[in-house]
Amino acid sequence: MSQPTKADIQKNSLLDFSLRKFLKRNGFSYLMLMPAFIIVALVIIYPFLYNFNLAFTNLSRSTLIDFLREGKLHYIGLNNFVEVLTQSTFWTVLLRTLIWTIVNVFCHVTFGIFFAILLDRDMIFKGIYRALLILPWAIPQYISVLVWKGMFNYNYGAVNILLERLSQIFDFTYEPIAWLSNPTTGFMAAIIVNVWVGIPFMMMIALGGLQSIDPNYYEAAEIDGASGFQQVKHITLPLLKPVMMPAVILGVIMTFNNLNVIYLLSFKKLTEKIDILVTYVYKAAFGYFRLGYAAAFSVIIFLILLGFSTVFIKQNESH
Amino acid sequence: MSVRRDGIIKRTLIHLILIVSAIIAVYPALRVFGISIRPDDILYSTSLEIIPDGATFSAYMQLIFEEPFLIWLKNSLIVSFFTVVLGVTLAATAGYAFAKKRFPGRKPGLIFFLIVQMFPSTMLLLPMFLLLRKINLTNSHLGLIIAYTTFVLPLCVWQMRGYYETIPDTLEEAALVDGLNQFQAFYKVILPLASPGLVITALFSFMSSWNEIMIAKALMQDPDMYTLPRGILNLSSRFNTEWSTFAAGSIMIMIPVVIMFLILSSYLVGGLTLGSVKG
Numbered sequence: 142m143s144q145p146t147k148a149d150i151q152k153n154s155l156l157d158f159s160l161r162k163f164l165k166r167n168g169f170s171y172l173m174l175m176p177a178f179i180i181v182a183l184v185i186i187y188p189f190l191y192n193f194n195l196a197f198t199n200l201s202r203s204t205l206i207d208f209l210r211e212g213k214l215h216y217i218g219l220n221n222f223v224e225v226l227t228q229s230t231f232w233t234v235l236l237r238t239l240i241w242t243i244v245n246v247f248c249h250v251t252f253g254i255f256f257a258i259l260l261d262r263d264m265i266f267k268g269i270y271r272a273l274l275i276l277p278w279a280i281p282q283y284i285s286v287l288v289w290k291g292m293f294n295y296n297y298g299a300v301n302i303l304l305e306r307l308s309q310i311f312d313f314t315y316e317p318i319a320w321l322s323n324p325t326t327g328f329m330a331a332i333i334v335n336v337w338v339g340i341p342f343m344m345m346i347a348l349g350g351l352q353s354i355d356p357n358y359y360e361a362a363e364i365d366g367a368s369g370f371q372q373v374k375h376i377t378l379p380l381l382k383p384v385m386m387p388a389v390i391l392g393v394i395m396t397f398n399n400l401n402v403i404y405l406l407s408f409k410k411l412t413e414k415i416d417i418l419v420t421y422v423y424k425a426a427f428g429y430f431r432l433g434y435a436a437a438f439s440v441i442i443f444l445i446l447l448g449f450s451t452v453f454i455k456q457n458e459s460h
Numbered sequence: 461m462s463v464r465r466d467g468i469i470k471r472t473l474i475h476l477i478l479i480v481s482a483i484i485a486v487y488p489a490l491r492v493f494g495i496s497i498r499p500d501d502i503l504y505s506t507s508l509e510i511i512p513d514g515a516t517f518s519a520y521m522q523l524i525f526e527e528p529f530l531i532w533l534k535n536s537l538i539v540s541f542f543t544v545v546l547g548v549t550l551a552a553t554a555g556y557a558f559a560k561k562r563f564p565g566r567k568p569g570l571i572f573f574l575i576v577q578m579f580p581s582t583m584l585l586l587p588m589f590l591l592l593r594k595i596n597l598t599n600s601h602l603g604l605i606i607a608y609t610t611f612v613l614p615l616c617v618w619q620m621r622g623y624y625e626t627i628p629d630t631l632e633e634a635a636l637v638d639g640l641n642q643f644q645a646f647y648k649v650i651l652p653l654a655s656p657g658l659v660i661t662a663l664f665s666f667m668s669s670w671n672e673i674m675i676a677k678a679l680m681q682d683p684d685m686y687t688l689p690r691g692i693l694n695l696s697s698r699f700n701t702e703w704s705t706f707a708a709g710s711i712m713i714m715i716p717v718v719i720m721f722l723i724l725s726s727y728l729v730g731g732l733t734l735g736s737v738k739g
Contacts, residue, residue, distance in 0.1 A: 169643070170566075171563065174557045176553065177551065181613055185576045187587065187591060189587075259478060262466070268726070273485055275721055276485050280489055281670075281714070288488045337484070346732055387618065400581075423582045442580055447578055
C-alpha cells in the first residue's frame with residue numbers, strides 16, 4: 142500500500158470536518174484566548190479603525206466643533222497621506238527616528254549583554270549590583286526625564302559640573318556645553334537619557350538567557366584553549382540570540398514609539414528641532430488639533446513598523 | 461560562566477566597571493531625593509552632593525497634609541490593583557493557549573498581539589476617550605482599568621507564553637493521563653509551576669498602571685479621580701512650581717516600585733522571558 146500523500150490527508154480531514162470535533166479539539170484553546178482577545182479588540186481595534194477612518198477626513202481645529210456636536214466628517218480622500226509624504230519634514234523626521242531607534246536599541250542590547258555577562262559570575266555584591274543597575278527601569282519615565290533635564294542644565298546641571306571636574310583632574314580642556322539649546326547636543330542628550338532608561342530591561346532578558354546556557358559548553362571551550370573573548374563570541378552570543386530576538390523587536394517598537402523622552406526633554410526649548418515621528422504626531426494632534434492629518438501620519442508610522450517586523454521575523458525564521 | 465576563576469586584576473576591573481555604572485544608574489534617583497529635602501530658599505546649586513544644607517522633610521509633610529495626596533494614592537491603588545488582577549488573569553490564560561496548544565489561528569493570533577503594539581498609543585487616545593465617554597466611563601476607575609489592562613496585555617501575553625514554554629510538555633500530558641481535564645491540568649499543574657512568570661507579569665502590569673500619565677491625563681479630568689502621577693503632574697504645572705513638593709511626590713511614587721524590584725530582582729532573572737518569535 143502506498144503512503145497517503147499530504148494532499149490526501151488534507152482532503153480527508155476536510156471531508157471529516159465536523160464542528161463538534163473541531164470544537165472538542167480546539168474549544169479549550171479558544172476559550173482561554175477569548176477574554177484577552179475581546180478586551181484588546183474592543184479597546185485597541187475599535188480606536189484603531191476609528192483612527193483609520195479619521196485619516197481620510199479633514200478634521201482639524203476649525204471643523205472639530207462641528208464634529209463634536211453633530212458627528213459630521215468631511216472626507217478628503219488620500220490628501221492627508223499625500224501631504225505627509227510630500228513634506229520634506231516627514232523625511233527629515235523619519236531619518237532622525239531611524240537614527241534614534243538604531244542607536245538606542247544597539248546600545249540597549251550591547252550594554253545589556255555586557256552587564257549581564259559581568260553579572261553572571263560568582264562574586265561578592267552580585268545581588269547589590271544587579272539591584273542597583275535595574276533601578277532606571279523602576280523609575281517612572283517622566284520623572285527620570287525631568288531629572289535628567291535638570292542634569293543637562295548649562296550652569297547647574299550635574300553633567301557639565303562633572304565633566305568640568307573631570308577636566309581639572311585629568312587636565313583636559315572642557316568648555317561647558319549648552320546641551321539643551323542646540324539640536325545636535327539636545328538629540329545626543331535625549332539618546333543618553335533613553336539609553337540609560339532602556340539598558341536594565343535588556344540586561345535582565347540577557348541574564349535570564351545566560352542562565353539557560355549549559356556550563357559544559359564553556360568547560361569544553363576552556364579545554365580547547367578558547368579565550369574569554371572567543372567564548373563570548375562563539376558560545377554566549379549565538380546562544381543568546383533566540384532569547385534576545387523578541388526583546389529586540391519589542392525594543393525597536395517601543396523606542397520608535399517612545400513619546401516621553403523627546404517630548405519632555407524638548408518641551409518649551411528645542412521645540413520641533415529634535416522631534417521623532419511620534420512626538421511630531423502628538424504635537425500635530427494635541428497641539429495644533431490637526432486630527433485628520435495626525436491620524437494619517439499614525440497610519441504611516443504603523444505601516445513602517447509593520448513592514449520592519451515582518452521583514453525582521455521572516456529573516457530570522459529563514460536562518 | 462562560573463567555570464573559570466578570574467584573576468585578581470580582572471576581578472578588580474569588573475568591580476570598578478560595575479561600581480561606576482551603578483553610580484550612574486542610581487544618581488538621578490538620589491538627585492530627586494536631594495531636591496525633595498531641599499529647603500525652599502536654595503533653588504539651584506552647583507554642588508554634586510545629594511544632601512543639601514538645612515535638609516528638611518517639610519515638602520513631604522506639605523504633600524501629605526495640604527494636598528489631596530491620600531485621595532490620589534487611593535485612586536492609584538484601586539486602579540493598579542485591578543489592572544494587575546485582570547492583566548495577570550488574562551495573560552495567564554491566553555499565554556497558556558499560545559504556548560501549549562496547537563490550534564488554527566495560533567500564529568496569526570500571536571502576531572496580532574505583537575501588531576497592536578505598533579500603533580502610536582497617543583493616537584489611540586482620542587478615539588478611546590470618545591468611546592469611553594459614550595459609555596460613561598471617563599472619570600471612572602473602571603475606564604482607566606480597562607484602558608491600562610489593554611495596553612499592558614500584549615506584552616504580558618508574550619511574557620507568559622515565553623515562560624510556559626520553559627515548562628516541559630510531559631508534565632501536562634501526565635496530568636491528562638491521570639484523568640484531569642484540560643482546565644484542571646492548567647490550574648493545578650502548570651499554573652503553580654509558572655509562578656515566577658506570573659510574578660513578573662504582575663510586576664509589569666503594576667508598573668505600567670502605577671507610573672502611567674498620558675492616558676490618566678486624558679481620561680481623568682475630575683481632580684477627585686486623579687491618580688498619583690496625574691496629581692503630581694498637576695503640582696508641576698502650577699504657576700509657581702514647588703520643585704521640592706514635586707520631587708517629594710516623585711519619591712513617594714518611586715518607593716513602592718523600587719521596593720518591589722529589589723524584592724523581586726531574583727525572580728526577574730529567569731522569570732522574564734519573551735519566548736521565541738518562531739512557531
